[in-house]
Amino acid sequence: MDVPRILVVDDNLVVRSGLVSLLESSGFEIAGEAGDGRTALELAERLRPDLVLLDVQMPLMDGVQAVRALSALTRVIMLTYTDDRQVIRRALEGGAMGYLVHGTFSAEELTAAVRGAISGVHALSPAALSRLVGLPSRPPADEPAAVPSASGPAPPDPDAFGLSAREAEVMRLIVQGHSNGEIASRLFVAEKTVKNHVNRIYAKLGVTSRASAIARWLGTAEEQERW
Template sequence: MDRPRVVVADDNVVVRSGLVSLLEAAGIEVVGEAGDGRTALSLAERLTPDLVLLDVRMPLMDGVAAAEILSRTTRVIMLTYTSDPEVVRAAIAKGALGYLVHGSFTPEELTAAVHGAIAGHHPLSEAAVSALVGAVRGDAAAPAAAPPDPDPAPAPSDPAARYGLSAREAEVMGLIVQGYSNGEIARRSFLAEKTVKNHVNRIYAKLGVTSRAEAIARWMGLREDDR
């Protein structure tokens, strides 16, 4: 049986490298890598892959816009940190076969999603399923939302719950995954940079890692938890 041929598009080089290593270890051939939507289009046109894995937020052309064009000639799975229901719905409406949110799947589930999408299935993370169900129902039957908890506990399936991160630590980790430096996180979160460093050190300890790259890989399921 021929190996699936895949293009991986993500502007975060750490995430992209982790995905490539994971896929190739599972016998999937990564024929191209892109850091933006336009490059993904160019690679897909030239290499004719079986499937493209697309991040949502990328420079030059975002993943949703790219998915609309790519889906005319190949299969597309959105593979992203973005779980916003409107983005999920837009991506599926533009032709993406599947939508996976980082941190909500194992390496084995990602491999199965690639094979499944090539076979015509629709791999969806729980957040994506919820978004699509909400679209079908029109949210008409949804009860009035309760006031948000100022420091909500993460859902059990969330990696924050798995590693015991506080809400603030989970927020910092989310910004780390998006490529922000400690200084940028401090400005965005209205914290002192020393406070951010303390959060980062506690995150590393809880995840059992020693670097940003390892933390991102473990958080997003790209590295096995061997503790």
């Protein structure tokens, strides 16, 4: 089995070196490194890595500007300190397979997200997901999470999209980052059944990918926007 090849893109040399060390010790091959989006595109076109770990705030071309072109070449996970809701939305609509916010996941969770993305599984860190739905990322242990305020996105309404109760249940699990196999195990159905549900969900939401489905479901997609 081929060793997955990763392109690491971050303008902070210390962060980039740490990621390279972690990935190499976890069995990945580093295809290359870049400190800006423009160089990342050049390297991705030439090296064809299996996945790009992409920062947001960089010189010359930032990650949000680069993600659409990069995602046309390979899979991309945003890995950044930026947890702004609009930035997350734009990255996902640009084709990112996942969005991880530094400080909110472990090394094991990062490597699992990388392996999952290479296999086609989307990944959102809790901090990124909470920003999309307008909830605090870490509510106190003895208090329930607050519901979105009037100024934030409303809770998804399955009826608004014509989803059945089971399709809505599958969609909620997709948002939580579960793969089709994991959803099948949770719902005690065959994985093929889950795939059928997912295909119907895509058709009803008018999307063709998990990232776009999540953005549409959470009310963060702007239908007329083009990147």
